[in-house]
Amino acid sequence: QKEVEQNSGPLSVPEGAIASLNCTYSDRGSQSFFWYRQYSGKSPELIMSIYSNGDKEDGRFTAQLNKASQYVSLLIRDSQPSDSATYLCAVTPGGSEKLVFGKGTKLTVNP
Amino acid sequence: EPEVTQTPSHQVTQMGQEVILRCVPISNHLYFYWYRQILGQKVEFLVSFYNNEISEKSEIFDDQFSVERPDGSNFTLKIRSTKLEDSAMYFCASTGTSLGTQYFGPGTRLLVL
Numbered sequence: 001q002k003e004v005e006q007n008s009g010p011l012s013v014p015e016g017a018i019a020s021l022n023c024t025y026s027d028r029g030s031q032s033f034f035w036y037r038q039y040s041g042k043s044p045e046l047i048m049s050i051y052s053n054g055d056k057e058d059g060r061f062t063a064q065l066n067k068a069s070q071y072v073s074l075l076i077r078d079s080q081p082s083d084s085a086t087y088l089c090a091v092t093p094g095g096s097e098k099l100v101f102g103k104g105t106k107l108t109v110n111p
Numbered sequence: 112e113p114e115v116t117q118t119p120s121h122q123v124t125q126m127g128q129e130v131i132l133r134c135v136p137i138s139n140h141l142y143f144y145w146y147r148q149i150l151g152q153k154v155e156f157l158v159s160f161y162n163n164e165i166s167e168k169s170e171i172f173d174d175q176f177s178v179e180r181p182d183g184s185n186f187t188l189k190i191r192s193t194k195l196e197d198s199a200m201y202f203c204a205s206t207g208t209s210l211g212t213q214y215f216g217p218g219t220r221l222l223v224l
């Protein structure tokens with residue numbers, strides 16, 4: 001069973017702080033890694049994709065991938081109240097095109 | 112910006128009834144997916160579809176489920192005889208390339224009574 005694990009939170013940070021979200025995955029052959037944001041009652045919305053080891057930055061967001069440790073993280077700099085949502089880590093296992101999701105980490109940014 | 116659309120947004124049905132959920136993927140995408148999310152739980156993969164056939168399906172996707180691309184734009188999920196436990200949010204997703212970013216539709220909230 002291919003698993004993706006996340007701390008469910010809630011994670012609470014003050015406005016302007018850095019939020020750090022973590023994810024581990026069980027399938028060493030996983031190929032593609034994604035962070036989605038999901039507001040309550042809404043569909044997952046892509047934040048970042050990352051395919052190779054290292055860091056990838058897009059505005060206030062930085063994704064980090066370490067395949068040796070089977071670990072993906074997302075940093076949100078200068079957190080805003082509008083960033084308050086559940087962040088879903090999703091992984092494509094080896095030999096598959098499906099997304100396997102973690103349970104998500106609920107982030108609250110306090111004004 | 113192109114987006115995935117889904118209809119209806121909400122559906123209420125009686126146990127044992129058939130439902131069809133509809134999706135219009137992004138127009139130049141080739142890979143299509145259905146996921147579901149039971150309230151308070153994680154998003155779960157149901158089925159993937161490429162080149163007019165199922166490419167992968169999960170254990171959830173049993174004989175009660177079927178998918179179809181009846182024309183060049185629509186992608187449908189049919190549940191033949193709904194159960195109470197089928198109550199969930201159903202998301203359609205599409206991508207232009209294998210292993211590429213999957214873009215999700217807004218979902219259909221299905222309630223089986």
